[in-house]
Amino acid sequence: MNLNYTDDQIAFRDEVRAFLADNLPARLSEKVKSGEELTKQDHEEWHAILNARGWLAGNWPVEYGGTGWDAVQRHIFEDEMTKAAAPRIVPFGIAMLGPVLMKFGSEEQKAHYLPRILNGDDWWCQGYSEPGAGSDLASLRTTAVREGDYYIVNGQKTWTTLAQHADMIFCLVRTKKEGKPQEGISFLLIDMKSPGITVRPIELIDGSVEVNEVWFEDVRVPVGNLVGEENKGWTYAKYLLTHERTNIAGVGFASAGLEQLKRIARLELSAGKPLIENPLFAARIAQVQIDLMAMATTNLRVISAAAAGQAPGAESSMLKVKGTQVRQEINALTMQAVGPYAMPFPSEAVDGDNAPIGPDYARAPTGQYLNNRKLSIYGGSNEVQRAIIAKAILEL
């Protein structure tokens, strides 16, 4: 048992750190720190910088233009990225679709789409959830009916993150109505500019617009856009989920959040003394810090098992639940630390004056608290994760 990084890993960490110090535009890290929504251009700018260094696709093998990093290196990279307040890498193309195409896609699909993901030619979004199919994803009803060289797609997806920016959407669609619901699902790549697609933004509780409804009305999709075999989409989707769930604990985000919390608690005064010296509040910060320390090690245990070749399994469910609990608690404490200045709606003055209301640090926490309620809902809700743990680990 050795809790420390090897010399090579430390050298790698220093290399990443130096790269970020030299190449991460301050404008972008400021936005990340203040909790401001990033524009499409912001994301593309950052992706291009990483891609130029060859570091955009941490989870891809070298032959496809990825880094070939092992799980520990990926962890180090993600950790340094969050510490530096770099924009997160938009996951849909790189983290989600890429691995599916590599494993199940045709040669044409790989040759066409993978470089375009790296170069930022295609912005992807994930079309799984539907109004009637959330936790019970297999009940999805968007249909694709084969007509000659095309599938005709009809139905509706929802909660589609950043679809407003997207060039392409990977969708789960129903191609067979008989039999088990899981056995009639296919994995289809659809051009968002196709006639018959309508995107409607959904405003979230914090006022942000990051998810959308996407409608399909007689959308024609070339059969060449089917990934793998017809009616095997569920298998590919499950494979994708194991990738979606890397970095699921969000240790880096939690650490950055804890720093922000402590910074605010040092600046805020309660009865004339820094809030952080209030024993009740200090105890709550301590609690979450203790949880985070243990969770970081659980995370590394799972990561090094993965680096040793074990597929991440039900352990990622454990990390998802604990990770979101820790992050949401940090969000709640941070909002509390801000005091009365947590009340201004994030964060617009009525007269259009953009100067912050109250101290600078008061601007983001309420929005972050509200927005991060999503953490325990998406990517498989925490209830669904607990059910997986009960079944797969406890065998109940």
Next chain:
Amino acid sequence: MNFDLTDERQMLQDGLRRFLRDKYTPDLLKQIADSETGTSSDVWDGLADMGVIGALFTEDQGGFGGAGFDVALVAEEMGRVGATDPLIDTGILGGGLIAALGTDDQKAMIEDIIAGTRQLALAHGEPGSRYDLSRVGTTVADGKLTGRKAVVVNGGAADTLIVSARTFGDVADQEGISLYLVAADAPGLTRRSYALTGGGHAAEITLDDTPGTLLGTEGQAFDALPTAHARATCAISAEAVGLMDAIRELTVDYLKTRKQFGQPIGKFQALQHRMADVLIEIEQARSAVINLAGHLEAEPAVRDVHVAATKTLIGQVARLVAEESIQMHGGIGMTEEYGLAHLAKRLVMVDHRFGDTLYHMDRFIALAVA
């Protein structure tokens, strides 16, 4: 022992509930949210006509209620629909302080308040004062005030502001605080108004040699503030219980209708138990409000134990109810368009006025544990 409402209060509750249910449509909420003031004058006039503002004042003061249970009853009904009308600011804080400290001339204003023709706000908190009631740095010289006031709820819509200033003493002393009535259009006064999370508006207020009229005894206004805050705490806590009830109803309905895996999600025991816990905690919150309402007129030492206990519990339960209800709704609970968002935000923000769980837990330890 009797937990029933008196006949008068029952009538008030029935009438108010009907009125608010008719008025507070999703359209109205949206209209209010988009409006410049964050309020609806139509609703305000209706509340005045029904005697709802008057119910916050005693007969001596020109009203027809004013006891803790009146305040709690009105506020709870307002909470039930997520109403954002400034009853606390204009009625309880503004009107209450004038009733407690004002000269006969000044008290004439209460009639206008009850009639719904005058809006007030208490401009007391300052940047950095957090929830400390005695921390006042605004200065006064020859009846002219200079300083900054923070997150003054209803400060943008108010015609008259009650502004605290320090006549003598150190920044955190209770002694030496004075209150002034200041016209919103007084020279040297600037307001920057903004929307609040969960509805309503507040303003940052800057005073620069702004004239005011003394309210109460110079340098001796502090004692009136904990009393006004106790009443406001009773109101906002009761409002929170109303919000909790509304959220609970919405969530239970959703659990019964939303189907996944071929059955209503309310059939999953994991969610049933969570909802049962939510109910248990809401009933704790309701009892805490009854405790406070019943002791609102008690001597300050007794009253303040209940203020601290109730507000602590309300803050804790508010967070539980808001977070659990969003979680059990799934994605739909995250959307601004669905009714839960407004209610949940308003509920969460209750912990950011009149002292949060931390502040009141500290107070409770000092008053009842140590």
